[in-house]
Each structure stands twice: as C-alpha cells, then as structure tokens.
Amino acid sequence: MKQNKIEFANSLRGIAALMVMLAHLYGVFWIDRATVAMLTFSPALPTSAATPWYISLLWKVPDFSWGLLGVGIFFLVSGFVIPFSLTSLSAGKFLLGRAFRLMPTYAAGFSLTLLGAYLSTCYFSSTWDYQPHEVLVHYVPGLRDIVGTRGFDAAIWTLEIEVKFYLVCALAIAWFRRQSKLVFFLPIVLGVLAFACSFWLRSFNTGEGTLHRLMLVAIFNCQYIIFMFVGVTVNYLYQGALRDGPAYVLIACLLFLFAVVWAAGPYAWSFAQLWNYALAVPIFLLAFVFPQYLRSSRLLDFLAAISYPLYVSHAVFGFFVLRWLIDHGVRPSLSLLFVSVLSIFMAWVIHRTVEEPTHSFGRRVAKN
Template identity: 30%
Template sequence: MDKRLYEIDLYRFIASVMVLIFHYTFVGYMLGYAPDIRFDGIGEYSRYFYLGINFFFIISGFVILMSAKDGEPGKFFVSRFIRLYPAYWVGVILTGSCILYFNQSQFQASSAEIAANATMFQAAMGIKPIESAYWTLWIEMQFYLVMFALAWFGWLRFILPLIGLSLLVCTFSLFTNWGQAFDLWTNAFPHWWGYFATGCLLYLIRRDGLDLLKSSMLVLALVFVVCQNWLFTNMMEGWYGTTFNEFVIIGLNLLFLGLMLFSTLANQHPLRNARFVAWGALTYPLYLIHQNIGYMLFNAYGQHINKYLMLVVTASLMLAVAYAIHRLVERPLAPWLKKHLTAWLQDKKARESRGKGELEPQ
C-alpha cells in the first residue's frame, strides 16, 4: 500500500491555484494591497478559494507522517530541509528585491527584516513576514517540529491515540476563551492542528485499512472541520466586511475530504497518473512567490493594462517563475544537499559514538 498517490500531486496544484486566485481576485482589493483592481464578479466565487490552505494542511499531515519513521529523525530533518529551504531562500530574495525595487507603501521591509525572513522563524522572533503567505510556513514548521520530536523519542507508534486526542482537544478548544486567545496566524493550535491530524489519520487508513476505531475518528475529524469552518467563516465576515455562505464552505470541505478518502481507500484511481508529479512540484515555489509580488505588479502596471489580461499575465508569470525555481534550484540542489547533509549527520553520529566509547570505563 506504499504506491504513490499521484492524484494528491494534482490536488496540491489545484489548491495552490485556488489560493492564488483568492489572493488576486478577492484579498488584494478587499484589504487594500492592490486597491485599484477589482474583480467583483469573480470575487463572489473566489472568496471561497481560501480553502486551498485547509486542503494543504490535510495533505501535509498525510505526506509528512508517511515520510516520518521512529528512530530516524536525521532522515526526516534532511528531507524537510531539502524540501523547504532552497526554494524558500529564492522566494525571499525575489520578494525582498521586489519590495526594494517597487518601493510601494503597502510593502515595506528593512534589510534586517528580509534577512530574518530567510530563517523561516521570523514569526517566532516577532518579525513580520515580507510575503503575506509565509504565515502558513510557520504553522507547518510547528507540525514538522512535533513530528521530528515524535520520531526522535520513538513515539510515532502512539500516533493513532495522539491523533484522536488532537482532534478532541482542537474541536473543544475552538469554542473556549482560552482556545480563541491563541493567535491563529502564528499558532497551529487549535485552528489548524486538527487539519494535520486529519491528514495523518487518512494516511493510517491508507496504510493499515479502515476499522471501527478509525471510522469513529474520521467522524471526529469531520466534526472538527465543520466546527472550525463555521467559526472561521464568522471571523472572515468581520475582516472583509462581507458575507460568506457557511454551507458552501462546508460543502467544499466535504468534497475535498471525500476525494482524499477515495484516494486513501482506492487501489486504483482514474487520476493516479505519474504526470501529475510535475504539477505538484510547482505548488511550493508558486505559493512562496505569488502573493505580494503579484500585488506589486498589479499596483505598478494595472492602470495601463486590461485587468483580466493583467490577471492572466501575472498568474502565468508566477507559474513560469515557479517552474524555473523547481528546475534550476530545487532539482539540481536536492541530490547535492542530501549527499552532504547525510554525510554530516553520519559523521556527527560517528563522533558521538567515539566520544561515548572513550567515556566508558576500560
């Protein structure tokens, strides 16, 4: 049951395009990032495309648990570092360069802030991200750190009860004062942690099969998704000063969960095609570079170009840059980094073993 589910690469790509359209056709003018270009007709529908973020978190839970193994935190660290940082550093350079070049009032950052963003831990340092979309990376990083710790201590064998506990606590916490006191833009708990747990649960169903316990936990995951979306919808109506249909949001979530569950249970799938790997590879670099750079381009050139043409050209440009980052940065650097980071870890482990032997009584 370890065959790659290629359709998940397609789901990731669709989710990333959803987020791009949400930002360009709704958030930009609603929050004043690109106030002169309005897409009211499209925005009526694209306002719901933020759900691509929720879908990302579920897919992350599925994929990360699949890659994590008890007693192998070093391999997990290497795989995550290679996956995250090369493209991210390029994204920071590109976004920082655009901030300095366009010098727009909505997008300002000092050299120190740009440098701090290169760590991906800027939120932990209380420094604003230079790209609005980076907030999700810190949420993801918290999940990775927890998974790293579980692998380090050999506790991944307890992952099923931990998933159940996470879903219960997150669902309950959504409606408590102390749970709502957590900043949902910098803390994975409680708004986002349940999505990671749901993805982990789906992976265990894929690996071990669906039984009564996992079926019950799947119902609990569904309850979390409904509750989180209901609460989050009310929050968004306050932020954007407009209405959202809770039932449309819940329906889209149920559709995605249904697609993921079908992929989890199906031995064969009509979309399980290796060509989607190339699509999925664009997802991360596209997410890293699209938002604020896109807004800056809208502000700089949107007055001189038809807005729909501007939308298509900007989205196409972001896809082309994402492809370039993947082909020219990620693919060449991945084997080199894996070789050297693995060698460094092995050398470090050997030195620790020798040091331990020297301390033992002869």
C-alpha cells in the same frame, strides 16, 4: 492501485497551488485592494479600474475562498505524506531533510516577494518601511510568529504551521515508526493545550506581553495541526494500520475537535471560514478512494513539481506586475493572463534552479 493512491496526493498538491494563485490574483487583488496596497507600498487600485465580470462568479458563495480550500488540501496532503518519511529516518535526519526541503525554495520565493515590493516602492515613489530584522526572520519559517514580527508574505503563516507539525511528528517518531495508534493522542494533547491557553487569555488577558503573544501562537498552530492529523489518519488507513470504520470515525472526531478549538478560542471571529477546510476533507477522501481520476500525467506532474515554488512566490510579485500593467493601460483580462503565465514560469525556474538540487542534496545529507 497502491501507487495510484500515492499519486493522488501529488496531483492534489498541484491543484491546490493553482487554487491559491487563483485566490490571490483573481480575488484578493480586486476585492481587497487595501491589503494589496499595503503589501506593495502602493496607492489602492482606483475605482476606475473596473473588476472583470468573471471575478464575481468565482466568489459567489459567502465565506468561500479558493485560497483557504487550497490551503486545507495542502495541510491534508502534508499530514498524509509526512508519516512515510518518518519510517526510515531518525528525528534529527527527518528535520534536517525537511529544512532543506522547505527553506531554500521559500528563500527564493520570498526574495521574489521582496523584489516585487521594492520595485513597487520605486514605481510609486513610496517609502520602504520593512526593518532588516523583520526581513531576516522571514527567511527562517517558523520563527516569525514566535518572535512576534509582522508578516508581509502571503505564504509564511502556513509554513509556520508546517514547521510546528514537523516538530510534533519528530517528537513522536517512535510511535509513527510502529504505526502506533498512540499518535492520535497528540491532537488531544494539542486540543487541551489550546483550551488551556484560551482559558488563560479569557481569565487573565492583559492584551500585551510575550506570554500573551506566545499563547496566541500556540492556539493558532494547535488548531491547524489537529486538522493535519486528518491526513495522518488517511495515511494509517492506506498502510492498513486502521480499518475503514474506525478511520472515518476518527476523522469526524478530529474535525469536531478542530471546530471546537477554533470556536472557543480568540480566532472565533473567523469561524465562518471553517467550511472551506471542512470541504477540503471530502475532496481529499474522494481522491483517495478514487485515485484513478488523479493518476500521474504530464500536466498534473508539472503542476505538482512547481506547486511549492508557485505557492511561495506568486502573490506580492504578481500584485505589483498586475498593478503596473493596468496602470499602463493593459486590459485586466490580458494582464491576468500574462501574470498567471509569468507566475508559473517563475515557479518553474525556482523549481529547476533551487528546489530540485537542494531537495536532492537534503535527502542525501539526511540519509548519510
């Protein structure tokens, strides 16, 4: 049973990656044509390119996003699995292992993103306006938001939050090793920091400058790291460090803090998106309580294996290929099928050629 409870998180990761791909290729490409045009340096998809009838069925519910639901599940899975790594490694070795886990695969996926954008500029005879420093800073997730360059990759914002979460966990590694409940003071500290920054911005907001930008970065990251501690709570419940009643009360408190930080801060304009993350919690808990329904299987294991490379590689490259196919008269449904299969295949290639060897090497380096 315990092994099944670990497997459920692995299976959820693969399902979440499919949700994000679905959101981009079957949603954003058709619904937010201006954003796609900006990311691919192309004219907006003309209105003559009719949206397939089934696209609207996927987006019937107001403010619902398959992508945000998938991201929410990703965050919860990270919060659940990361404490396992903290029990046997020093803070430095943990961060080194995470760097090998995160950066090489993202670099491969981001390179595919750049290739899609470049091919689009060639096809549409448009101007490439990314500066070299903007490109380079993307190759180190966690720096772009601090440096303050624009983001032109669909995955980088979540990886920036992941990196900050790793740093927070590394700072509290002694507590995690003892399975101390003191770790749950961390989201309180992050909440206080977010409220202080929000108060400063409301009271002394100049609307510009490095301090202003860094406070926005702090609020944004604190908000989602608080949410990730829901996954940490489930980890403590799994390991017996928390009992059922206190664990579920703590989850409710963390969700409340997450919502209050969001509503009180400068990102309140997007507060309607909250329920996507709130929905991810019962899905995650149901999978945790009934892991037998997400046992390891050939399909789920495959999706889990390619989940990270699929997440970081499919969006911009997929947008360009979709647009190219439609411009050449290929039916939208057939184009979507082709790009979906292509995205999964490219993710598998990155998994086998980059993710597997670098992750294995990183684990060996961290242990030794």
